[in-house]
Amino acid sequence: MATQTENDQKNTRVLLASRPNGEPTVENFTVETVDVPALQSGEIAVRTVWLSLDPYMRGRMNAGKSYVAPIEVGAVMGGEVAGVVVATKSDAFVVGDEVTAYSGWQRVAVMPAAHAQKVEPLGVPLSTRLGVVGMPARTAYFGLLRLGRPVAGETVVVSAASGAVGSVVGQIAKLKGCHVVGVAGGAEKCNYVTEELGFDACIDYRAGDLATNLAAACPKGIDVYFENVGGEVTRAVAGLLNVGARAPICGMVALYNSPDMSKEETPFHVFGALKNPPEHRFFVVSEWRDENPQANAELASWVRDGKLKYRESIAHGLENAPAAFLGMLKGKNFGKQLVKVSG
Numbered sequence: 001m002a003t004q005t006e007n008d009q010k011n012t013r014v015l016l017a018s019r020p021n022g023e024p025t026v027e028n029f030t031v032e033t034v035d036v037p038a039l040q041s042g043e044i045a046v047r048t049v050w051l052s053l054d055p056y057m058r059g060r061m062n063a064g065k066s067y068v069a070p071i072e073v074g075a076v077m078g079g080e081v082a083g084v085v086v087a088t089k090s091d092a093f094v095v096g097d098e099v100t101a102y103s104g105w106q107r108v109a110v111m112p113a114a115h116a117q118k119v120e121p122l123g124v125p126l127s128t129r130l131g132v133v134g135m136p137a138r139t140a141y142f143g144l145l146r147l148g149r150p151v152a153g154e155t156v157v158v159s160a161a162s163g164a165v166g167s168v169v170g171q172i173a174k175l176k177g178c179h180v181v182g183v184a185g186g187a188e189k190c191n192y193v194t195e196e197l198g199f200d201a202c203i204d205y206r207a208g209d210l211a212t213n214l215a216a217a218c219p220k221g222i223d224v225y226f227e228n229v230g231g232e233v234t235r236a237v238a239g240l241l242n243v244g245a246r247a248p249i250c251g252m253v254a255l256y257n258s259p260d261m262s263k264e265e266t267p268f269h270v271f272g273a274l275k276n277p278p279e280h281r282f283f284v285v286s287e288w289r290d291e292n293p294q295a296n297a298e299l300a301s302w303v304r305d306g307k308l309k310y311r312e313s314i315a316h317g318l319e320n321a322p323a324a325f326l327g328m329l330k331g332k333n334f335g336k337q338l339v340k341v342s343g
Helices: 056-060 126-130 135-148 166-175 187-196 210-217 232-238 267-272 285-304 318-329
Strands: 010-016 029-035 043-052 081-088 098-101 108-112 116-118 155-159 179-184 201-204 222-226 241-249 279-282 312-316 336-340
Touching: 010 108, 010 318, 029 318, 043 098, 043 126, 043 318, 081 126, 098 126, 126 336, 135 166, 135 222, 135 241, 135 285, 155 166, 155 232, 166 179, 166 222, 166 285, 179 187, 179 210, 187 201, 201 210, 210 232, 232 241, 232 267, 241 267, 267 279, 312 318, 318 336
Parallel strands: 155 179, 155 222, 179 201, 222 241, 241 279, 312 336
Antiparallel strands: 010 029, 043 081, 043 108, 043 336, 081 098, 098 116
């Protein structure tokens, strides 16, 4: 059972110090320590145990319009956490409850009780509620099953295949009886994707001849392409798409550092130029939020049964979150990128 300690009276937090021009640097962030405010009626204080770092956060550092509002300069970096209630003035929670919340890059957050979600007991570690039984996995689950709609025997290709989303996409596709090909950066990641996750093949985009190697791994063409990257991977996939293909667009991490996305060739341009374009659209996981409990339960059952494997990259200490985030954007993480903020 968690109890509030003297350390919970102080809050260390990471702020957006300035907007990046192109690739972000550690100078775009600043760390400060402030007093935790007194709780008002209906509020709780949550000590962050785990902080999730995700590619979408890069887009929020820019001022331009996006599907999520930009983070204001001087504000706490946004993101999801898994933590524990250390103080409460709400009947909905007791001290010691494990919760998830979008309280951002900070050690102790005070929030209305309605902003936190109690973690239901599913027999999996708390860290997984930010990864393989959390938002990234639900993104894979709903994006693939609702938009990709894979059928047994079809060929499914997923980019960023060793990452938190891509690794789950491929494993679910295998559970559905598909021929699954991943694309990842480096021999180590590709070996993990095939040997541990069970993909049928993995193409190392850093090795060259991406289009040729992808074609060899997909002799029957591509029926479903789960888009996480954009750029050269999308162009290589486009020439192999079968008539009637589906291409859920989750992200375009290769383009996130562009100072002007309007000048970039996005997957929408690539697919739209094809004679027989695939069924494709951008999606966000919140479209299916009402189905989250069922998705979490099924994902957790697969984890417990050993059907859904995962790996976590863990940085220790909130002060190391900026460096871990920048490394993740460059593909240095292996699996879900987390920060262990407290014990």
